[in-house]
Every structure is written in C-alpha cells, then in structure tokens.
Amino acid sequence: MQASAVSLQEIVDSVVEFHRGKVGALLPVLHSIQNKLGHVPKQAVPMIAQAIGLSRAEIHGVMSFYADFRSEPAGRNIIYLCRAEACQAMGARDLEQHVMDRLSIGYGETTADGLVTLEPVYCLGNCACTPSIRVNDDIHARVTAQKFDEIIDRLEIAS
Amino acid sequence: MTIRVFIPRDATACALGADEVADSIRKGIEGRGLEVEVIRNGSRGAVWLEPLVEVETDAGRVAFGPVAVIDVPGLFEAGFPGEADHPLSLGRVAEIPWLARQQRLTFARAGLGDPLSLENYTVLNGFRGLERALDMNPQALVDEIKESGLRGRGGAAFPTGIKWQTVLDAQSDSESAQKYIVCNADEGDSGTFADRLLMEADPYQLIEGMIIAGLAVEATEGFIYLRSEYPHCATVLEEALSRAEQAAYLGDDICGTGKVFRIDLRIGAGACSCGEETSLLDSLEGKRGMIRVKPPLPAIKGLMGLPTVVNNVLSLGAVSTILAEGAVHYRDFGTGRSRGTLTVQLAGNIRCGGLVELPFGATLRELVEDFGGGTASGRPARAIQVGGPLGTYLPESQWDVVLDYEALAEIGGMLGHGGVVVFDDTVDMAQQARFAMEFCAVESCGKCTPCRVGSVRGVEVIDRVIAGTEREFNLAVLDDLCDTMAEGSLCAMGGLTPFPVRSALEHFPEDFER
Numbered sequence: 001m002q003a004s005a006v007s008l009q010e011i012v013d014s015v016v017e018f019h020r021g022k023v024g025a026l027l028p029v030l031h032s033i034q035n036k037l038g039h040v041p042k043q044a045v046p047m048i049a050q051a052i053g054l055s056r057a058e059i060h061g062v063m064s065f066y067a068d069f070r071s072e073p074a075g076r077n078i079i080y081l082c083r084a085e086a087c088q089a090m091g092a093r094d095l096e097q098h099v100m101d102r103l104s105i106g107y108g109e110t111t112a113d114g115l116v117t118l119e120p121v122y123c124l125g126n127c128a129c130t131p132s133i134r135v136n137d138d139i140h141a142r143v144t145a146q147k148f149d150e151i152i153d154r155l156e157i158a159s
Numbered sequence: 160m161t162i163r164v165f166i167p168r169d170a171t172a173c174a175l176g177a178d179e180v181a182d183s184i185r186k187g188i189e190g191r192g193l194e195v196e197v198i199r200n201g202s203r204g205a206v207w208l209e210p211l212v213e214v215e216t217d218a219g220r221v222a223f224g225p226v227a228v229i230d231v232p233g234l235f236e237a238g239f240p241g242e243a244d245h246p247l248s249l250g251r252v253a254e255i256p257w258l259a260r261q262q263r264l265t266f267a268r269a270g271l272g273d274p275l276s277l278e279n280y281t282v283l284n285g286f287r288g289l290e291r292a293l294d295m296n297p298q299a300l301v302d303e304i305k306e307s308g309l310r311g312r313g314g315a316a317f318p319t320g321i322k323w324q325t326v327l328d329a330q331s332d333s334e335s336a337q338k339y340i341v342c343n344a345d346e347g348d349s350g351t352f353a354d355r356l357l358m359e360a361d362p363y364q365l366i367e368g369m370i371i372a373g374l375a376v377e378a379t380e381g382f383i384y385l386r387s388e389y390p391h392c393a394t395v396l397e398e399a400l401s402r403a404e405q406a407a408y409l410g411d412d413i414c415g416t417g418k419v420f421r422i423d424l425r426i427g428a429g430a431c432s433c434g435e436e437t438s439l440l441d442s443l444e445g446k447r448g449m450i451r452v453k454p455p456l457p458a459i460k461g462l463m464g465l466p467t468v469v470n471n472v473l474s475l476g477a478v479s480t481i482l483a484e485g486a487v488h489y490r491d492f493g494t495g496r497s498r499g500t501l502t503v504q505l506a507g508n509i510r511c512g513g514l515v516e517l518p519f520g521a522t523l524r525e526l527v528e529d530f531g532g533g534t535a536s537g538r539p540a541r542a543i544q545v546g547g548p549l550g551t552y553l554p555e556s557q558w559d560v561v562l563d564y565e566a567l568a569e570i571g572g573m574l575g576h577g578g579v580v581v582f583d584d585t586v587d588m589a590q591q592a593r594f595a596m597e598f599c600a601v602e603s604c605g606k607c608t609p610c611r612v613g614s615v616r617g618v619e620v621i622d623r624v625i626a627g628t629e630r631e632f633n634l635a636v637l638d639d640l641c642d643t644m645a646e647g648s649l650c651a652m653g654g655l656t657p658f659p660v661r662s663a664l665e666h667f668p669e670d671f672e673r
C-alpha cells in the first residue's frame with residue numbers, strides 16, 4: 001500500500017507540474033490523471049488540492065459535475081450509447097433495451113466479469129448514419145442488435 | 160504519374176469501415192505490385208456515400224461508394240484503381256448531383272486532400288486570408304467582418320463583427336492587457352456534426368480564423384474548447400496545431416511579422432451545458448461548467464474576467480473565407496439579414512444524410528426531399544426537428560419554411576446550428592416531448608431553479624399526461640411549467656426546452672392521448 005501511495009503522489013506531482021501556469025489547469029490535470037490510471041482515485045483528491053492550491057471540496061465539485069471523471073475504475077472497455085434524437089429516429093430506444101438485456105447492466109454500471117462499463121452519451125456527431133455507439137475511442141455507425149452482439153463477441157475474444 | 164487513391168480518415172467514415180477498407184485496398188495494391196499512393200483525406204460530408212473512395216485520373220477525380228471491405232476484390236477485378244466499370248462507380252466526383260448542387264465556401268476544401276498537409280492547405284488558397292489580415296489594422300479587420308454580415312453560426316446568430324468591436328474597444332480594468340479568443344467546439348446538439356467535420360477535414364481553416372480574430376481584437380491567446388466525445392477530432396487538431404506552430408503560423412513571430420498568437424486545445428468532460436458560452440468559460444477556468452449571469456458580457460468580462468471573443472467553429476472558419484475572398488463576396492450569398500452560406504446537417508431517419516452547404520434561401524422540404532431523398536426507412540416522414548434538441552418539431556404543413564434565422568423564428572422555430580433530424584411515422588411524439596425534458600434534467604448545470612427543477616417536474620407531468628391521469632389538469636400544469644422555464648431560465652437550456660415540448664403538443668396532440 002505504501003509503495004502505491006508514493007507512486008500516486010509522484011503521478012499527481014508530475015501531472016500538476018506539467019500543467020503548471022496554465023489558465024484553469026484543473027480539468028487538464030484531472031484528464032491527465034484519468035488517462036494514466038483509468039480513473040481519479042479518491043486518495044488523489046487531497047494531493048491535487050495541495051498541489052494546485054484548491055480545497056478538496058472544489059475538486060470534488062468539479063469531478064462530480066462532469067460525466068467523464070470517475071473515482072472508481074471502469075471495466076476493461078467503456079461503451080457509450082447515444083441516446084439523442086438523431087439516434088432515436090433510427091431505433092436507439094430498442095437498441096438501448098437490447099444492450100441492457102445483453103449486458104444485464106444499466107447506465108453507469110459494469111458487467112460482473114469486468115468486460116464492459118456502459119455509459120449514456122448525448123451525441124457523438126455521427127448523426128447521419130445512426131444509431132451510433134462509441135466503444136472506447138472507436139465510433140460505430142448503424143448499430144443493430146446483431147451488430148452490437150458481434151462487437152461484444154469480439155471484445156470477449158480479445159480479453 | 161503515380162496514381163493517387165483517397166480514403167477518408169474522418170470519424171464517421173471510420174465508423175462506417177473506412178480504416179478496414181483502406182487496409183484492404185493497400186493489400187490489394189501491394190499484392191498487384193501497383194504504384195499507388197493512398198491518401199487518407201477528410202470527408203466531403205456525403206455520409207450516405209461513405210466510405211467514399213476516390214481515384215485521381217487525368218479526367219479528374221472519380222469515386223466509388225459506399226465501399227465495404229467485401230467490395231474491394233471486385234473493384235480490383237473491374238480495373239480499380241484505373242477505369243473500373245463497377246456497380247459502386249459514381250463517376251466524376253464533381254458531377255455527383257448531391258455535391259454538385261451545393262455551393263461551398265466554408266467546406267470548399269473538405270475532402271480534397273490530407274487535412275494535415277500544410278502544403279495542401281496553401282495550394283488550395285489557405286492562409287490567403289491571414290496574409291491579407293497581417294497587413295490590416297485591427298479596426299479594418301473588424302469592419303471587414305461587419306461588412307460581410309456574418310452572424311454567429313453556433314445558434315444565437317449574433318453579428319460577429321459587433322461582438323469583435325466590443326472586444327476591440329474593451330479596456331480591461333486589470334493590469335493585464337490580455338484578451339482571449341475562445342473557439343466553442345462543444346458541438347453538443349444532436350443532429351449536428353458540421354463543426355466536427357470541418358475540424359477533421361480542414362483544421363487549418365479554423366486555426367487561420369482564430370489567428371485573424373486575434374489580430375482583429377488584439378488578443379494573443381486562443382483556446383479551442385473541444386468536447387470529449389470527439390476523440391478523432393482531438394488527434395487531428397493536436398497535430399495541426401503542432402505543425403502550424405512549427406511553420407510559424409502560430410507562436411511569437413507569425414509569418415515573420417513579429418505578431419503573436421498561440422492556441423491551446425482544451426478537452427471538455429462530458430457536460431453538454433458547456434456549449435453555453437459562459438458555462439464554457441467557467442469550465443475553461445477549471446470550474447464546474449455553470450452559467451454566469453449576463454451582463455457583463457463575455458466580450459467585456461470573459462475568460463479570467465478579461466475581454467473575450469467566444470465564437471463557434473463555423474463562424475471562425477467563415478472568417479478566413481471572408482478575409483481571403485473579401486466581405487462583399489461573402490455577403491453576396493444569402494438572403495435578407497441571413498448572409499453567406501448555411502450549413503445544414505441532414506440527420507436521423509434520412510436516406511442521403513450528410514452536410515449540405517448552400518446560400519441561405521432553400522426550404523426545409525427542398526433539403527429533406529431533394530438532397531435527403533426522403534427517409535432511410537422508406538416510410539413517410541412525420542416530424543422534423545430543426546435546430547438541435549432545443550429546436551421545435553415541425554409537422555409537414557411547415558416544411559416549406561425557408562431555412563434562415565428570421566423565417567424560422569416567425570413560425571416559432573430556430574435554425575440553431577443547422578441540425579435537421581427527420582423522424583418517420585413510427586415516432587411517438589409524446590416520448591420525444593418527454594425526452595426533451597429528460598435531456599434538460601440530465602444536462603442542466605443546476606444554477607437556476609426553472610431549469611433544474613422544472614425539467615424534472617416536466618418529465619413527471621408528461622408521464623401523467625401520457626398515463627391519462629387528470630389529463631386536462633396536468634396539461635395546464637405543463638403549460639404553466641413551460642412558461643416558467645421559458646421566461647425564468649438563465650440560458651437557452653431551460654429557456655428553449657419548452658419549444659420541442661410545446662411543438663409536439665401543438666402539432667401532434669393525438670400522440671398524447673393513447
């Protein structure tokens with residue numbers, strides 16, 4: 001535990017140092033930590049607060065405002081399902097039901113095997129070939145129930 | 160000459176398989192020992208034809224699309240990349256009616272070449288606007304934008320030149336003489352993707368527009384606030400910014416003139432409310448993205464309390480065109496008080512969806528029927544939402560409306576960012592009304608009560624109407640709630656949410672009586 005606490009401190013220090021002097025450095029700092037660790041651990045919050053001179057409450061306030069920041073690790077893959085109108089017009093509501101049935105989870109939850117965390121998203125900018133989902137950094141267009149199952153099958157094989 | 164083949168690298172093209180098609184074509188080329196250069200270009204925005212593969216020939220560029228991996232062997236057998244007689248052949252790109260009938264200013268370069276090639280950008284008239292701007296004084300630059308009639312393309316349609324004048328005239332009361340240019344690239348409206356397309360297909364145009372804005376208002380620092388939902392776009396912009404800096408278009412000595420301008424790319428964190436300009440500024444400052452009370456306007460007290468231009472991607476893109484071609488050239492497109500071109504994004508249940516750029520003046524029906532080719536499902540269209548999630552749902556009786564700011568406002572609608580989302584006759588408009596409230600509840604920044612609480616109550620009331628519980632009473636409550644939100648909210652999020660709700664109720668009342 002001691003070793004990991006030290007390394008977390010080092011990560012926070014190096015990230016804060018990298019962004020030092022920037023206007024509004026907190027968001028870039030949080031993004032950088034999450035990019036490195038997959039989440040922003042609770043223990044990091046007082047360290048960030050100390051390093052950039054904000055209160056823990058302010059950092060908690062920012063983290064909880066933005067959907068992207070997570071204080072617990074996500075699954076090995078994150079799937080973002082678009083819930084917005086252009087996707088609704090092509091059957092996103094039915095797809096949403098299928099996804100939740102297939103994965104047996106709701107939004108903000110992770111499958112028992114840790115394969116997938118499911119998140120809602122409101123537009124991926126892929127609105128002329130919908131429904132759209134994002135799997136990690138890849139966007140998929142015209143997603144049907146069958147196509148979704150194939151994506152999950154591939155993720156299962158890959159892991 | 161070496162044959163050149165173009166396969167888009169755009170996020171939508173990739174979502175439709177462009178990377179896999181590119182791999183397959185590369186293998187085909189290697190296997191046949193052909194001398195062919197494969198270029199990953201930006202997208203022309205004809206989403207229905209993506210992945211759109213093009214080949215440069217003596218007769219101009221010819222296209223094939225939409226190409227799937229499974230089609231690639233057949234293409235080579237038919238003679239690709241030479242003259243190929245194939246069912247996917249679209250002939251010369253310039254003659255594809257869907258593209259040929261557009262008049263592109265902002266998207267003129269989109270899809271022509273490697274979006275990151277500075278050489279390509281300059282060959283295609285890039286940086287001509289900047290060159291001119293570097294010889295002009297700030298007031299002359301602001302005057303040029305005023306004369307062009309450009310209005311903010313983000314949705315609010317505020318005259319860009321007047322905003323710039325305010326920033327140019329603003330004396331910051333702190334000791335710092337800093338002013339800022341902030342590009343709002345938080346394109347959160349469902350059904351819109353023009354900003355993303357431009358940034359991925361022609362990123363230097365945005366960079367050029369921002370530098371010109373900086374010269375015009377005497378700001379030396381710029382920010383692009385990009386939503387985190389666009390990871391492909393972030394990659395392109397990062398690389399473009401770094402190359403522009405290396406080539407001295409950005410930095411301490413722009414093009415050897417001694418003038419200074421820098422751009423920092425910032426990534427949002429999944430809050431749609433940050434598309435509102437003051438929330439965006441708070442977010443840039445590292446805070447919760449909460450709306451500020453206006454006044455003071457951001458032009459006077461913006462980022463860090465200093466004078467700030469906040470403009471949408473397309474507005475800043477148009478700036479480089481205006482400077483390159485002149486204000487009069489730009490103003491001569493369009494109609495009435497809507498000058499220049501309109502970029503419509505045809506989305507949702509549409510057969511030929513994508514980006515259409517035309518001078519203001521076309522009707523909604525022309526766009527959806529002539530360009531869009533009707534619904535993707537083949538069923539009759541029933542409702543069209545124009546202007547994003549806060550835009551009204553238009554029934555067929557209103558589809559002959561001209562798509563400009565004033566004409567839409569007259570029928571209680573708005574153009575917004577030009578998103579057009581088509582729904583067929585299977586849509587349940589009561590559910591769409593409910594979703595408008597639900598979206599507002601999810602995305603409300605929470606600062607003002609009408610939006611924060613009204614949206615939650617709105618979902619509940621609509622649920623009771625749908626369930627038939629004290630229907631008349633609850634409809635009256637909903638109407639009252641819509642008034643409160645429209646009149647009492649601090650920004651468009653709560654203030655405009657009643658528009659889709661009310662239009663659904665007004666034009667599709669039967670859906671609330673099931």
